[in-house]
Amino acid sequence: MTSSSPLLQVRDLEVVYASSSGRRQVRALAGIDLQVQTQECMGLVGESGCGKSTLAKCLLGLVPAQQGSIKLSLPAEFRTRFPDLEQLWQSRSGSKTDPGLELIGLSGKAWRAVRKAMGFVFQDPLASLDPRMRAWQIVTEPLAMHGLASGKALRKKADQLLDLVGLDTQVALRYPRQFSGGQRQRLGIARALALEPPLVICDEAVSALDVSVQAQILTLLRELQQSRGTSFVFISHDLSVVKQIAQRTAVMYLGRIVEEGPSQDLFEDPWHPYSRALLEAVPQPQVAGRERQWLVAGEAPSPANPPSGCSFHPRCPLAEDQCRRQFPPMIAATAPSRQAACFQLSSGEISQ
Amino acid sequence: MPLLQVRDLCLTLPTRNGPIAVVEGLSFDIDEQDSLALVGESGCGKSLTALAIMGLLPPAISISAGSIQFRGRELVGCSDRQWRRFRGGAMAMVFQEPIASLNPVLRIATQIEEVLALHGDGDRRWRKRQAVSLLEQVGLPDPAALARAYPHELSGGMCQRVLLAMALAGEPDLLIADEPTTALDVTVQAQILDLLIEIRRQRGLAFLWISHDLGVVSRLCDRVAVMYAGKLVEQQPVQTLFGNPRHPYTRGLMAASPSLEQQALPTGIPGRVPAPEDFTAGCRFRDRCSQAMELCFEDPPAFPLESEDAWVRCFLMDTSATSAGEALSNGEEAK
Ligand SMILES: Nc1ncnc2c1ncn2[C@@H]1O[C@H](COP(=O)(O)OP(=O)(O)O)[C@@H](O)[C@H]1O
Ligand SMILES: Nc1ncnc2c1ncn2[C@@H]1O[C@H](COP(=O)(O)OP(=O)(O)O)[C@@H](O)[C@H]1O
Ligand SMILES: [Mg+2]
Ligand SMILES: [Mg+2]
Numbered sequence: 001m002t003s004s005s006p007l008l009q010v011r012d013l014e015v016v017y018a019s020s021s022g023r024r025q026v027r028a029l030a031g032i033d034l035q036v037q038t039q040e041c042m043g044l045v046g047e048s049g050c051g052k053s054t055l056a057k058c059l060l061g062l063v064p065a066q067q068g069s070i071k072l073s074l075p076a077e078f079r080t081r082f083p084d085l086e087q088l089w090q091s092r093s094g095s096k097t098d099p100g101l102e103l104i105g106l107s108g109k110a111w112r113a114v115r116k117a118m119g120f121v122f123q124d125p126l127a128s129l130d131p132r133m134r135a136w137q138i139v140t141e142p143l144a145m146h147g148l149a150s151g152k153a154l155r156k157k158a159d160q161l162l163d164l165v166g167l168d169t170q171v172a173l174r175y176p177r178q179f180s181g182g183q184r185q186r187l188g189i190a191r192a193l194a195l196e197p198p199l200v201i202c203d204e205a206v207s208a209l210d211v212s213v214q215a216q217i218l219t220l221l222r223e224l225q226q227s228r229g230t231s232f233v234f235i236s237h238d239l240s241v242v243k244q245i246a247q248r249t250a251v252m253y254l255g256r257i258v259e260e261g262p263s264q265d266l267f268e269d270p271w272h273p274y275s276r277a278l279l280e281a282v283p284q285p286q287v288a289g290r291e292r293q294w295l296v297a298g299e300a301p302s303p304a305n306p307p308s309g310c311s312f313h314p315r316c317p318l319a320e321d322q323c324r325r326q327f328p329p330m331i332a333a334t335a336p337s338r339q340a341a342c343f344q345l346s347s348g349e350i351s352q
Numbered sequence: 353m354p355l356l357q358v359r360d361l362c363l364t365l366p367t368r369n370g371p372i373a374v375v376e377g378l379s380f381d382i383d384e385q386d387s388l389a390l391v392g393e394s395g396c397g398k399s400l401t402a403l404a405i406m407g408l409l410p411p412a413i414s415i416s417a418g419s420i421q422f423r424g425r426e427l428v429g430c431s432d433r434q435w436r437r438f439r440g441g442a443m444a445m446v447f448q449e450p451i452a453s454l455n456p457v458l459r460i461a462t463q464i465e466e467v468l469a470l471h472g473d474g475d476r477r478w479r480k481r482q483a484v485s486l487l488e489q490v491g492l493p494d495p496a497a498l499a500r501a502y503p504h505e506l507s508g509g510m511c512q513r514v515l516l517a518m519a520l521a522g523e524p525d526l527l528i529a530d531e532p533t534t535a536l537d538v539t540v541q542a543q544i545l546d547l548l549i550e551i552r553r554q555r556g557l558a559f560l561w562i563s564h565d566l567g568v569v570s571r572l573c574d575r576v577a578v579m580y581a582g583k584l585v586e587q588q589p590v591q592t593l594f595g596n597p598r599h600p601y602t603r604g605l606m607a608a609s610p611s612l613e614q615q616a617l618p619t620g621i622p623g624r625v626p627a628p629e630d631f632t633a634g635c636r637f638r639d640r641c642s643q644a645m646e647l648c649f650e651d652p653p654a655f656p657l658e659s660e661d662a663w664v665r666c667f668l669m670d671t672s673a674t675s676a677g678e679a680l681s682n683g684e685e686a687k
Contacts, residue, residue: 047537180624181394210393210564211608216620218610237537240567240610244617267612281542282612283567285594296539298493299507 008036013068026304028054030255041232043246047300050252052235056203061111071100084113119192123204129176136172139190161190182213201233243267254311261338271340354381361418374628375582387559389569392579395625398562407435444519448531450511454503461499467521486517509540528560581636588662598664601637
């Protein structure tokens with residue numbers, strides 16, 4: 001599995017929004033590099049405004065990229081189930097040495113074909129479900145939309161999907177408002193899984209739920225990952241959740257990934273001062289002698305007006321002249337494969 | 353005399369099928385400078401409890417029984433005017449949605465000055481200065497400029513600090529907080545928790561802190577009360593509760609809580625909190641409890657635990673009962 005190309009390969013991705021007044025530009029993503037392997041859950045953390053949702057939407061073709069590349073390497077078993085996707089694949093995908101379908105620049109029609117391969121679950125379960133549709137219609141919407149099933153077969157599929165996410169098939173005729181928050185989130189997940197996509201993107205999908213339900217949904221995602229080989233991009237502001245569900249984690253700051261690595265290593269021994277600050281901020285019992293030396297003051301600056309050099313320097317206890325002038329390069333290590341963008345890493349100020 | 357004493361509090365909602373109790377038989381004390389956390393899943397009645405103490409219950413819900421005493425003074429039955437004298441004064445509250453809690457068309461300073469005026473403190477010039485000073489005390493940068501800003505110009509974290517400044521304006525002895533940091537980034541949350549710890553140290557404030565985040569609770573509070581379906585099921589000092597949770601519901605909550613310390617995925621609690629119209633007699637957790645037994649159809653009394661003022665309402669704690677079989681012997685082992 002490791003030798004094959006990653007399911008998702010993002011290179012130098014840039015997204016610029018025009019501000020509401022149109023006068024200023026907001027560089028929400030300032031060059032993102034990211035890989036997601038088959039059957040891997042990639043966690044994405046960072047303060048609000050750092051561009052997590054923008055990245056999710058860009059991966060789904062819902063916001064246009066200014067620059068960069070998103071390559072999707074779909075397993076043949078999946079492609080061949082959808083004639084339009086297979087056709088797109090044959091006409092557009094790369095060579096033997098560099099396979100994968102470039103998503104940047106695809107037409108709207110092509111994106112619709114590609115989106116079959118990407119399920120998504122957003123934060124607000126009620127807002128993302130049509131209040132006039134019944135539960136069975138909601139979860140089978142992608143199947144109906146792509147004309148993949150109808151009539152009895154569709155109802156049968158609905159029961160399977162409800163069952164998959166742990167909902168009683170008795171609820172098939174209910175409307176969204178008749179469900180609890182956790183149940184609605186399950187409906188959203190069932191819908192995201194309807195086409196059995198190889199990749200599911202979750203943007204704060206469990207954040208609004210009670211821990212009792214959150215834990216059930218995390219368990220469900222883990223089961224899907226193991227039984228179907230599904231890959232996930234899992235966005236959450238809750239670091240503990242990400243540590244437990246994601247095999248790898250990327251830490252974002254102001255439109256960039258500043259650190260990335262196996263969750264185990266990154267959470268136990270974060271390299272980047274910002275990762276350390278995030279981890280130290282996780283509330284824990286006050287223990288005398290537990291020094292908190294990395295905690296940051298203030299809030300993240302706006303991407304409309306980013307600081308010079310390393311965008312973290314105004315809040316960084318290690319910032320030096322160089323950090324104010326230049327953006328630090330990624331310092332990478334192998335075994336375990338991890339990387340962080342900080343001058344202090346190369347200068348030995350932070351141990352690797 | 354405790355600062356706040358709640359006894360057998362019952363909150364009722366009228367329905368077509370007669371009144372139903374959404375909160376029932378709630379009793380707890382908060383001493384001066386004490387801090388009590390109220391935890392439990394959503395829908396357990398935590399917010400209503402806080403609102404009842406503040407005299408801010410929604411119109412549909414009323415106090416049908418029990419007593420709420422602040423420094424020995426009975427609040428139940430008070431007129432709204434009398435209650436207002438406590439509210440924003442000796443008792444103050446901050447809410448989860450900081451931006452929604454501020455008036456969008458008034459400058460920050462005006463809103464703080466209004467609270468000060470309500471308590472009849474000082475003249476206008478003093479109030480103006482005091483407003484800026486309060487903003488400074490809650491750690492806001494450039495307080496003079498901020499005082500002239502409108503709420504929409506502020507981030508969520510800044511709004512929460514402003515609300516804290518407003519709560520502190522009346523020099524309260526008790527601060528009631530309903531999930532005040534839930535909507536904030538973890539970095540900003542850490543700053544606000546530090547600020548609260550510092551303010552509490554300086555002013556000797558007491559807290560009633562509502563949160564679903566056990567990490568926050570462990571950082572901030574001395575004691576924890578666990579609420580399930582309108583009733584308290586367990587109360588313990590924070591260390592002993594985390595070290596040795598006794599009620600199966602408390603254990604369930606802890607096993608479900610994600611934590612940086614843990615390697616494995618958290619485990620959920622099957623089922624969900626019943627709606628108030630489905631409340632029954634006996635232990636309300638029994639349908640979700642893996643250790644439920646015949647006895648659980650009766651109301652469990654509060655079994656005292658080792659620490660002072662610590663107890664749990666669960667028959668597994670009943671060492672005198674002999675007929676309960678296997679589940680009971682598990683309970684005895686735990687003890
Ligand atoms: N549609 C939009 N128009 C203009 N700016 C936007 C838009 N969506 C997001 N932004 C800005 O882009 C930045 C990144 O936002 P977002 O991706 O939502 O971050 P996150 O999900 O990490 O909180 C923020 O500064 C936000 O204000
Ligand atoms: N204004 C209201 N009218 C009717 N029922 C209400 C009202 N507010 C809350 N409830 C009900 O009371 C119960 C407890 O609510 P709440 O105190 O908000 O719970 P928590 O804060 O623990 O999540 C819930 O079942 C809720 O549906
Ligand atoms: Mg977002
Ligand atoms: Mg509440």
